[in-house]
Amino acid sequence: MRNSNRIFMVKMLLNSLLRRRSRIAVALIGIAIGATVLLGMITLCYDVPRQLGQEFRSYGANMIFMPAGRATSLSLDDVNLALALLPAEKILGATVYRYASARINLQPLTAAGTDFTQAAQTSPFWKIDGRLPSQDNEILIGADVAELTQLAPGMSALVSGRNKNRVGFNRPMLISGIVSSGGAEDGFIFMNMPAMESLQGNSGEADMVELSLTANEEELGNIAAAINGSMINIKAQLVKRITRSEASVLSKLESLVYLVTAVVLLLTMICVATTMMTIVMERRKEIGLKKAIGADSKNVGREFLAEGLIMGITGGLIGSVCGLIFAQLISDSVFARSINIEIYLIPLTLIISGIVTVLACLVPARRAMDVEPSVVLRGE
Amino acid sequence: MDILELNNISKIYGSVKALQNVNLTVTQGEWVAIMGPSGSGKTTMMNIIGCMDRPSSGEIYLNSKNITRLSLADLTTIRRDTIGLVFQQFHLISYLTALENVMMAQYYHSIIDEAEAIQALARVGLSDRAQHLPRQLSGGEQQRVCIARALINYPQLILADEPTGNLDEVNEAVVLDLFKQLHDEGSTIIVVTHDPEVAEYAQKTIVLEHGRISKIM
Numbered sequence: 253m254r255n256s257n258r259i260f261m262v263k264m265l266l267n268s269l270l271r272r273r274s275r276i277a278v279a280l281i282g283i284a285i286g287a288t289v290l291l292g293m294i295t296l297c298y299d300v301p302r303q304l305g306q307e308f309r310s311y312g313a314n315m316i317f318m319p320a321g322r323a324t325s326l327s328l329d330d331v332n333l334a335l336a337l338l339p340a341e342k343i344l345g346a347t348v349y350r351y352a353s354a355r356i357n358l359q360p361l362t363a364a365g366t367d368f369t370q371a372a373q374t375s376p377f378w379k380i381d382g383r384l385p386s387q388d389n390e391i392l393i394g395a396d397v398a399e400l401t402q403l404a405p406g407m408s409a410l411v412s413g414r415n416k417n418r419v420g421f422n423r424p425m426l427i428s429g430i431v432s433s434g435g436a437e438d439g440f441i442f443m444n445m446p447a448m449e450s451l452q453g454n455s456g457e458a459d460m461v462e463l464s465l466t467a468n469e470e471e472l473g474n475i476a477a478a479i480n481g482s483m484i485n486i487k488a489q490l491v492k493r494i495t496r497s498e499a500s501v502l503s504k505l506e507s508l509v510y511l512v513t514a515v516v517l518l519l520t521m522i523c524v525a526t527t528m529m530t531i532v533m534e535r536r537k538e539i540g541l542k543k544a545i546g547a548d549s550k551n552v553g554r555e556f557l558a559e560g561l562i563m564g565i566t567g568g569l570i571g572s573v574c575g576l577i578f579a580q581l582i583s584d585s586v587f588a589r590s591i592n593i594e595i596y597l598i599p600l601t602l603i604i605s606g607i608v609t610v611l612a613c614l615v616p617a618r619r620a621m622d623v624e625p626s627v628v629l630r631g632e
Numbered sequence: 633m634d635i636l637e638l639n640n641i642s643k644i645y646g647s648v649k650a651l652q653n654v655n656l657t658v659t660q661g662e663w664v665a666i667m668g669p670s671g672s673g674k675t676t677m678m679n680i681i682g683c684m685d686r687p688s689s690g691e692i693y694l695n696s697k698n699i700t701r702l703s704l705a706d707l708t709t710i711r712r713d714t715i716g717l718v719f720q721q722f723h724l725i726s727y728l729t730a731l732e733n734v735m736m737a738q739y740y741h742s743i744i745d746e747a748e749a750i751q752a753l754a755r756v757g758l759s760d761r762a763q764h765l766p767r768q769l770s771g772g773e774q775q776r777v778c779i780a781r782a783l784i785n786y787p788q789l790i791l792a793d794e795p796t797g798n799l800d801e802v803n804e805a806v807v808l809d810l811f812k813q814l815h816d817e818g819s820t821i822i823v824v825t826h827d828p829e830v831a832e833y834a835q836k837t838i839v840l841e842h843g844r845i846s847k848i849m
Contacts, residue, residue: 260735260744264728271727541723544684545781546712546740548705625711626675626684 265559272531279527280567283609286520287571291601292578293509299583299591300509301468301502313347313374313462313491314498315472317479320487325350326458327485334483338475344464345373350448351459354413356393356441357401363411363441365448368392374464375433381405382429388447391425395432396439405429411441415452423451469499517604521612528560528616532623539620540627549621556617557610564609568602575601633660634696635789635820636681641690643676643843650676651687652843658789663811663821665831668840674824675793677840681822682715682791683707695788712741716782720794722774724766730777731762734784741785752780756810772803779810790814792823796830808833 269276317334319326328348335346347370354363368384382405385392391411393403403409405427412422425443432438449455465472472490479488532539539552576593583591636658643651651673658664668674679685680692683699684707691700699710711717724733734749753759756776766774775795782790795811796804812833815821823830831837839847 256744257739260732260739264732264736264739267727537723538725541719541725542736542740543708544682544711544717544723545737546708546785548708551740624684625708626679 261555261558265555265562269559269562272534275527275531275534276563279524279563279609280570282520282523282527283564283567283605284570284574286517286608287568287601287605288574288578289516289571290513290604291572291575291597292582293513294597294601295576295579295591295594296582297506297509298594298597299579300505300587311497312377313345313464314467315463315465315476316489316491317461317463318487318489319459320480320483320485323485326461328456328458330483330485331458331461334479334486334488337479337482338463338465342465342467342471342475344466345370345462346464347371347374347462348445348458349460349462350445350452350457352413352415352448352452354411354441354451356397356409356411357403358412359397359401361394361397361439361441363391363413363443363448363451365443365445365452367445368442371442374462375437377433378437379432380429381432382427385428385442385444385447387426388444388450389423389425390428390443391447392429392431392442393427394438394440395430397441398430403427411443411451413451417453419453421451468502469496517608521608524560524563524609524612525615528556528613529619532556532616532620535620536623536627539623540625543623543625552623553617553621556620557613560609560613560617561606564606565602567609568605571605572598572601634658635660635662635694636822637691637693637696638680639691639693641677641680641687641692643673643680643685644688649843651680653690654840654843654845656838656845658820658822660788661815661818661820662836663815663834664823665834665837666822666824666840667826667828667831667837668846672840673843674840676843678791678793678822678824682717683711712785714788716785716787716790718775718778718782718790718792718795720797722766722771722778722798724774724777724781726766729763729765730758730769730773730780733766733777734781737781737784749780749784752784753777755783756780757806770803772799772806775799775803775807776810779807783814788820790819790821792821794825795823796825796827804830 317326317331331348335343347366350365352363354361371378380392391409398404401409407427408424409427410422411425412420414420431442465475467475469490476488476490479486542552579591583589634657636656638654638656641651641654642649654677666674666677676685680687687700691698693699694710694714699707702710725736728736730753731746731749734752735744735746738744738749750759750762753762756779758773758776758780761769761773769777796807799807808830811821811823823834825831837849838845839849
């Protein structure tokens with residue numbers, strides 16, 4: 253029997269809301285905008301770290317492997333073991349470097365052997381004039397080297413020096429391209445790893461590995477700790493310049509998102525409270541009548557809060573759809589990527605919309621509870 | 633048996649004395665009319681009798697229980713259980729049907745019962761208009777819905793404020809006939825009216841002037 257009362261109450265509330273379509277539409281628009289911003293921002297908050305993580309990867313490696321303890325170089329076998337410890341889906345690139353002192357046309361400089369396919373992943377900021385070396389007799393020279401030696405792609409240069417066993421090498425190589433990065437690479441020459449191993453007279457060694465991982469600062473710290481805990485000869489280090497910038501940008505962005513969301517929710521509350529206050533004024537007679545025929549203040553207050561809840565959930569539903577579109581549009585225009593939709597954020601948005609609307613209805617409901625039943629007799 | 637007793641009731645709003653030392657006794661099954669010009673205190677008296685306001689001084693007894701100093705929440709409970717209100721302006725909720733308007737009084741009283749609400753409408757001759765909205769009903773029909781709503785919880789006292797004030801002669805006769813039937817069945821009725829013809833139906837008429845009872849007929 254109590255159920256029939258509940259059904260009657262719901263019917264009464266829905267009829268009451270439908271009757272004031274234009275007023276309720278204003279409140280609903282306010283709630284829907286609030287929910288749109290809320291869901292849009294929360295979705296971005298969840299997705300932006302992933303999006304920005306990928307953006308930040310274009311600034312270079314965020315972790316390096318160095319020889320640990322007294323070791324002067326890394327064994328490639330150890331490097332492969334360490335890489336196996338990393339979650340494969342988080343590795344965007346792992347580039348092994350082997351360095352040696354050399355001269356090019358008698359100018360002293362650092363030569364680096366590497367895998368250019370991986371280097372393109374960990375150093376996507378390299379600007380190449382010409383092309384990457386594809387043969388063992390080709391080199392890529394830094395922009396500063398090119399300026400100093402007046403060498404250009406397509407020209408030949410004499411690379412000379414001594415290997416670890418103090419045996420001299422002297423080899424003509426073809427310049428395939430010039431790399432400019434604005435960093436130390438501008439003073440280096442690069443060649444394929446087999447070419448470097450051939451000059452050095454041995455293989456299976458590296459001096460450093462650069463890694464580009466899709467992980468935040470905390471995850472990177474955990475990964476580094478795991479590597480350092482299990483690999484004696486390898487020291488994993490974070491590239492603080494990158495990881496800190498990423499964390500700092502994300503933290504500022506999150507603060508901004510929370511601030512914008514809080515302001516919009518506050519505006520939503522003001523919009524709903526103002527509309528509901530107007531509705532209370534318009535419905536004074538009806539409230540007075542209900543009280544005159546037996547409704548107590550609690551009944552009246554509960555009905556207004558229930559109306560608020562219905563509006564909150566309806567506005568929240570509309571806003572959820574718009575919020576996902578909003579997040580997608582922002583993601584498209586800012587990051588040029590699709591968002592990952594977290595389905596559980598939709599009920600969360602509905603709950604928050606409901607709570608915000610009910611809170612906004614507290615003062616109007618209080619005002620409604622204060623309406624005296626005698627207004628129906630005064631002919632006001 | 634007295635159902636209502638007002639002892640020296642006064643109501644003062646700031647410097648305005650709306651009621652001054654009013655005494656009135658209404659017995660079970662009695663029909664009382666309250667008359668008086670505008671500003672004589674009729675509405676104030678009706679508010680106090682209808683448990684919608686409290687007097688500034690004096691005592692009020694309903695069913696021999698002193699309700700003078702009860703809280704507004706307690707007065708709401710008493711009003712809900714004891715009094716049926718009929719208004720000059722009908723005050724039906726525009727978005728609810730005639731049936732739902734009657735059921736609303738059940739809803740706030742206890743539990744809705746559609747069959748009983750239809751019976752109440754049948755009693756006022758409106759069973760075929762149950763699903764109509766107030767705007768689809770004539771003034772007389774709206775007032776009859778208002779009476780059905782007042783009767784639905786079996787009140788001991790029916791309090792009517794100018795119940796025929798907005799009706800034409802035909803509908804006035806219908807409504808007064810309904811009140812007469814209710815009175816014949818034992819209902820206690822208090823009617824506030826300007827109309828001497830309406831007051832003629834009452835067994836006792838009191839006339840208010842400047843907040844005082846000037847005449848009892």
